[in-house]
Ligand code: PRP
């Protein structure tokens with residue numbers, strides 16, 4: 001089964017509290033999500049492999065370390081995942097960005113795929129699927145399935161807020177995928193919203209209703 005990592009860094013937890021606050025407006029919400037995404041990217045890259053290279057400093061030659069291994073691909077789940085992309089790109093600027101378009105049918109809560117575009121070298125990359133919300137897990141499972149169908153083999157899932165049901169579903173259907181979140185909340189309400197959650201992430205990011 002994939003591992004679950006909950007990022008408890010004080011800065012992430014502090015900013016998440018203001019993201020949750022219903023009185024936080026669109027501009028500040030967007031900025032905070034961007035900042036937390038960057039901090040989460042810092043944590044998620046902690047175990048990246050390194051290799052030694054030779055560098056010539058103004059003083060002498062020396063061995064120094066650079067990141068090696070597979071190149072990174074980011075895949076935000078549209079639309080709310082877009083809000084976390086720039087924050088991650090601040091730390092992994094050379095990452096290629098694919099997109100998977102999914103929305104939840106409000107009645108059935110089933111994910112409907114409407115768009116998919118991935119980098120061409122899909123088998124060569126280590127992917128991070130990004131979405132602020134992991135609720136029932138339907139969208140994340142559909143996104144991971146879509147990536148694997150196109151040849152992706154190494155995938156991580158990064159979400160801001162999660163519900164136990166969503167974590168369980170991803171672990172069941174994609175046991176090879178590690179999950180990285182900033183919070184595991186109590187559960188879901190009758191409309192499939194995370195409780196206490198932060199409301200509708202897409203609407204709060206983009207100022208829609
Ligand atoms: C939200 C969220 C996730 C999904 C999570 O997207 O951004 O993609 O719901 O719910 P699930 O785990 O139950 O599938 P939504 O469908 O509201 O679309 P949007 O991003 O376009 O607003």
Ligand code: URA
Pocket residue numbers: 080133135192193194195197198199200201202
């Ligand atoms: N999608 C959201 O935007 N929020 C939730 O709480 C659940 C799904």
